[in-house]
Amino acid sequence: MGRLPRSFFARDTRLVARELLGRVLVRVLDDGTRLSGRIVETEAYCPGDTAAHAYRGQTARNAPMFMQPGVAYVYFTYGMHYCFNVVTEQAGTPAAVLVRALEPLEGIDIMRQHRSRNGVAPADRDLCRGPARLCRALCIDRAFNGYDMLHVDSRLFIERGHPVPDSRTAASPRIGVSGDPIARTVEWRWFVADSPFVSR
DNA sequence: CGTTGGATTGGCT
DNA sequence: GCCAATCCAACGC
DSSP, X not given: OOBOOHHHHSSOHHHXXXXXXXXXXXXXXXXXXXXXXXXXXXXXXXXXXXXXXXXXXXXXXXXXXXXXXXXXXEEEETTTEEEEEEXXXXXXXXXXXXEEEEEEEEOHHHHHHHHOBTTBOOOGGGTTBSHHHHHHHHTOOGGGTTOBTTSTTOSEEEEOOOOOOGGGEEEEOOTTOOSSHHHHHSOOEEEXXXXXXXXX
């Protein structure tokens, strides 16, 4: 199935976050193995948003958020976790969508290996349930920070999948956002209402 | 240059 | 429900 074009990401971040539901995030390993999952939960981090990493201007860490749409922004947090975003809007406008959960589709055996602790794999519904969990399952780390997902030979990209109708979509405040009451309460998290693969 | 706390998770009470 | 794990960029002095 074809990939979403760069123009898809070059739009309002909230619209992109909402329309990413049902799309398929694909990671191609060095040996050609495809790992993929249906996007079931996203969050928008917009220009001027006090919860966004770029709120106080450009820094070494958030620089990818200022790059062209379709670039990956992968940040390291809590000393051990990676989180994956796709950059949105025009280059120079800092914005991105955090992908928070996937319904595993391809390469589930490999994902179980990546997510195993002491030789024990979590239940399939937990493999990609959470932003750091999906990064571990798909082997997404700092090597993909600032990576153009629309490059011809890209090993990380998003396919069209099947858009989710409004009737099966729900919104809520974002998870783990503290500080500014506006940023904490605005409903910029979207998820597939009846999916067991959604976090929290 | 020292301090702080984070777009989280897993394990334990 | 609570808290430690474990790095490091950002910010304040």
